[in-house]
Amino acid sequence: MTSDALPRLEECTCLAVRQAARHISQFYDQRLAAAGLRTTQYSILGKLRRLGPMTINALADELVMDRTTLGRNILPLEREGLISVARGRADRRSKELRLTEVGIERLRAARAGWSEAQARFAAAFGDERAAGLRALLREVSATNLPAVSGVTD
DSSP: OOGGGSOOGGGOHHHHHHHHHHHHHHHHHHHHGGGTOOHHHHHHHHHHHHHOSEEHHHHHHHHTOOHHHHHHHHHHHHHTTSEEEEEOSSOTTSEEEEEOHHHHHHHHHHHHHHHHHHHHHHHHHOHHHHHHHHHHHHHHHHOOOOOOTTOOO
């Protein structure tokens, strides 16, 4: 295959989004480290705080995350006592996640680092552009992309 036939990676939307996500995640992780959380963990705790107890599947949907990936991310949170996992109230076969008091305190402790990351990102990227980026990314997440034929969730 000649280099002319290779796809131009700078035109790949997926690569650009993933690189930006890693770049921003590393930036936020640095600011959350003092509270002992990573960006994904902060998001999980924040969703549980805002929405209350929920099943793993419901939380995965809220975070636009694969259930298996979420499962790996909740293990250290459970081990540290930040969340509890119990049988679901509506469906005993499901698992319900709850934020514990220790989790609420950790989330409060991480808030300063998160606020600093937000402020520094807005200062570097511009308030208006940062708000526009968030709005655009929410639209992307809400877009129903066509499925590959023969492949289901």
